[in-house]
Amino acid sequence: MEPYLAHLASDGREQPLLDHLEGTARRAAQFAAAFDAEEQGRLAGLAHDLGKYSHLFQQRLRGGPRVDHATAGAFVCLQQGQPFAAFAIAGHHSGLPDGGSQGDAPTTGSFLGRINRALQGKLPSFSPWTQELTLPSPPLPNLSALDGMFFTRMLYSCLVDADYTDTADFMAESSSPTAPVPTIEALWERLRNYIAGWFPPKGPLNTQRCAILDHCIQEGLQRDPGLFTLTVPTGGGKTVASLAFALAQAQSKGLRRVIYVIPYTSIIEQTAQTFRDILGEEAVLEHHSGVSYDLQDEATPEALPLAQATETWDLPVVVTTAVQFFESLFSARPASCRKLHNLARSVIVFDEAQMLPVSYLRPCVWAMAQLVAHYHVSAVLCTATQPALQPLFQEFAPQLTPVELCPPDTCRWEVFQRVTFQNAGKLTWDALACRLQAQPQVLCVVNTRAGAQAVFQRLQREDSFHLSTLMYPAHRRRQLAEIRRRLTLGLPCRVVSTSLIEAGVDVDFPAVYREEAGLDSLLQAAGRCNREGHRPAQESVVTLFQGEGNAPPLFAPAIGAGRYVMARHTDLASPEAIHDYFRELLDLKGTQAQDIQNILPTMADNRFPFRTVAERFHLIEDHTVTVYIPQDEGAALVERLQAGECSRALFRKLGQYGVSIYPQHAAALTASGDLAPWGEGVFLLQNLDAYDSKTGLSLQADCGKGLFL
Known part of the structure; x- marks a missing residue:
């Protein structure tokens, strides 16, 4: 009797089905071992293609009609009391389905509808599998509905990656050479060599930066994986300090990679380049919509790992967007979920953590808590304006208590007080433009793109610059390069920008104007003034003002919380003021507004609604x-x-x-x-x-x- 086959290659080679199942099981078990689910991974891998034991599927390999081969393995696993593997198998090609209800018709796409298809004998016979395989029966983890959905998605990731990898390895006519990827230990040594020149520090500012850096390294070496905050004043060197903590933790605690989650691509490009300068091009994956690894253009050994890693995130350092990160965690699609198992045993740094969107805050924090509590992840909330998220973490994982990596006795915040705030009240665009024109170097940040253009058009075009997302990214980069050049040379430079310049863009102006906004935005704008501390604070003025017209409704809660805090705190940059601001903002928004799509209640009350949740969870709501x-x-x-x-x-x-x-x-x-x-x-x-x-x-x-x- 001819063997049952899994795949036929274009050159005529045949892959026996048993070889594919065992190869997938071996890989899936290896992937799932990172979160203590090795045998669950092995089961999913062995059972995922049981439907290929049907004669109809064997005909499909030679041009026959399409055959549902995924439901068979899901049905067998469910019969054996293994619902997590069953769901993962059911979706390994078409995506994770909604659980549905027991009365669902066999023609529906829900999980239970497909199970009813099997119960009613509407699947092609696949019984020969019992002659070649014995499936394991691993113990089930004791999980709540919410925990079970997260576990299933992680197991699904292991199966999808293992299946894709085993299939690709067989289909490839030849293997391409790839450049070696450095180990975490090698990257740790590269970082140590990079920072060696920082010591001994010169001047009070560098002394504080080095104290923060050293404390982060010691905490990384000594602490077990867990939840951390890194609250560093603007200009305190948090990018390198957070990387130092992450690599110290990874190499000392056996973690596998560092993942940087950043709100905007404008910060990602800058951060990723900093990491490449420190660690080497081959160690850093920059993954977002604005970067490409095109193997057709550059099929080199160096490019191949980067191109492949965009699907799997299996390089030692990954820099990505919050949209990519969180939408993958709530996705139902195989391509989006394939990389998720590589989050386990990682250090994940959430840069500019205050920018997590309030409308999805609860599901985002819940996902972060899942990773730390159950998947051996160290999570770091990294920002100069730390949001008050501890109550949410305590709600979702009471055992998690965040550890501050820059406690008060490590950092003297007054050293970083490089600006003086003043309030100009309400200004027309004409009055604002007159003030800006009178200063040789000044940055003005307004709330809308229309406002930015209106102010800019009132300035003399020579020596003036505009920044907003009405400019394509490559154009903005050129503008920023020219702005930095002029600032360095002391040439006239007046810039009108939307808040994109606040998000980690490294510029240093002697004066800044900021339209009224939330406290976090005001402090981020202030971070572009006297950034390096070369001028006295009293000569480095950040002017707050109200622009023309009413503030957009979108900004009203943040402005209200900012006014509340400014009326009660003289030092707007103090940790106490920042904590009060975020607490007030979350109170103004309310619990329901922190999960506007009811993601968590839907997951808790339904039978694994994977597809429904994926359709609802979109971190960027704007229809553009x-x-x-x-x-x-x-x-x-x-x-x-x-x-x-x-x-x-x-x-x-x-x-x-x-x-x-x-x-x-x-x-x-x-x-x-x-x-x-x-x-x-x-x-x-x-x-x-x-x-x-x-x-x-x-x-x-x-x-x-x-x-x-």
């Missing part, structure tokens, strides 16, 4: 479209798109030349002939005059909703 700008390299990329090319690598590169706008804005620009539609949610700029070299895409047809950063 993308306009690609055919300028510079973007022109050639747009030509490739128009010629019919459609690849992920192309769209990643195009991301550097894309601007996100509201549909109403796009409709108005299209009606005026400035834009041409190109697929769903995508437009191409037709009229290059609608893109200004200083301010970016025209706002003339804007509908007034542009609250982008």
Whole structure:
């Protein structure tokens, strides 16, 4: 009798089904061992393709009709009392399904509907599996509904990665050489060599930075994995200090990688480059929509691990966005979930933790608590303005008590007090522009893109600069490079920006103006003033003001909480003021507003609603479209798109030349002939005059909703 097959390669090679099941099981068990679920992983791997033991599937390999081969293994596992493996197997191709109800029809896509399909004998017979396999019966972990959903998704990740990897290894006609990836121990030594030049420190500011760095290293070496906060004043060197803690912890406690989660790509690019400078290009994966590892363009041994790691995150240092990180944790899709098992036994640093969106705060903190409590993760909330999240962590995991990596006796905050605040009250755009024009070097941060353009247009264009997301990312990078050059040389430089410049962008102005906003935003703006402490604090003034018109409703709670704290604290940058601000902000928002899609109640009250949760969880709620700008390299990329090319690598590169706008804005620009539609949610700029070299895409047809950063 011919053996049952799993795959046929294009060159005619055959992979026996038993070989594929055992290879997948071996890998899945290895992956799941990172969170103490080795035997669950082995079971899922052995059972995932039991449906391929049917004669109909064997015909499918040679051109026959499609066959449901995933439900069979899920049915067998459920019969054996293994629901976690059953769910993982059911979704290993089509995605994790909703659990559904026992009365679901066999034609529904729910898990129980598919189980009813098996119960009613509507699956092709796959009984020969019993002649080749004996499935293990690992003990079930005792988990609540919420914990069980998270565990299932992690087990699913192990299965998907193991299945994809085993299949890809068989299908590959030849293996490509890859460059060796450095170990955590090697990276620890590279970091130590990098910081060796910091000691002994010179001056009070560097003395404090080195004290923070040294304390983080000692805590990393000595502490067991857990929940940590790193509250460092702006300019305190938190990027390197947090990396030092993470590598010290990883190499001393046997953790496998460091994952940096950052709110915006504008910070990611800067942070990732810093890490590459310290650790080497081959050690750092920068994973977000604006970066591409295109093997067609650069099929080199150095590029291959980076390209493959975007799916698996199996490099030692990963820098990614909060959107990518959290939406993957709540996804039901195989490609998005494949990397999740590599979060186990990692150090995860949440940079600028205060920027976690309040409307999804509860599910985000719950996911973080799951990782720390059950998956051997060290999580670090890293910021100059620490949000008051301890009550939420205590609710979800009472055993977790955060440890501060920069306690008061380590850091003298007064050393970092480099600015003086003053309040100018309400200013018209004309009055504000007059004040800015009178200063040779000044930064002004406003709340909306329309406001930024309005103020900028009132300045003399020479020596003045504008920054907002109406400019494509590559354009903003060029502008920032010129701004930094002029600041360094002492040349006139007046900048009007939306809050994107507050998010970790390394610039140093002698004076800053900030439109009224939340306290965290005010302090972030202040961090761009006298950043290096070269000027006296009394000469480095941060001016707070109210702009024209009413504040957008989106900002009202943050502004209200900021006013509350400013009326009660003279030192706005003190840890006490910051704690009171976030406590007041969360109180104003209320519990329901911290989970606007009812993610956690839905998971607790339903039978594993994976698909429903994935459809509801979108960290960025704005319904926007993308306009690609055919300028510079973007022109050639747009030509490739128009010629019919459609690849992920192309769209990643195009991301550097894309601007996100509201549909109403796009409709108005299209009606005026400035834009041409190109697929769903995508437009191409037709009229290059609608893109200004200083301010970016025209706002003339804007509908007034542009609250982008």
